[in-house]
Amino acid sequence: MLVQVRGIVEAIGKDWIRLDLSGWVIQAYVPPSVLARARIGEPITLHTTLVTRMEGHGLLFTLYGFADEDERELFEQLLTVNGVGPRAALALLGLSAPTLRAAIAQEQVDVLRRVPGIGPKTARAIILHLKDRIGAVSAPGVPIPRADDTEIIAALTALGYSVVEAQAALAHVPPDPNLSLEEKIRLALSYFAGPRR
Known part of the structure; x- marks a missing residue:
């Protein structure tokens, strides 16, 4: 069972990264938490799950990678x-x-x-x-997404960004109640202007 991989980031997509594992190159679909810290040419560790499904007359294997267990x-x-x-x-x-x-x-x-x-x-x-299997109730201070988060994601996707990219950008917007929706969108857009990769 493939549960963890370590490699050098070779390429980054909208919802995936490619890793060079000493000559073997794999592609894994990843959440925004991984995209936010992935940098081309730098090492990264992924906790992985291999999902199989039937497609046509054969099995299709897809690798998913995560920041932690x-x-x-x-x-x-x-x-x-x-x-x-x-x-x-x-x-x-x-x-x-x-x-x-x-x-x-x-x-x-x-x-x-x-x-x-x-x-x-x-x-x-x-x-x-x-609910009964999740094993952890919210710790104090864990933020519940704000109502305008949806509007920020909608604005970014309307500009051509993927949902995963929009969610990654939203994670970099400070939870300041004094910021207007327009300011939050501007801050989210600045995420794409910075040297992320």
């Missing part, structure tokens, strides 16, 4: 919920693992629905299926 565990738990596939689980991790755990523990349907592709029925299924 907690993210990987959450990803695998999300996959046990009916209606949640790997891409939806990856998008949910854009909330951050602690925020996602808090939203499930506190039955925050609206928080889960802010993730693109997650409707009210799926959000309720996630809470019903995982």
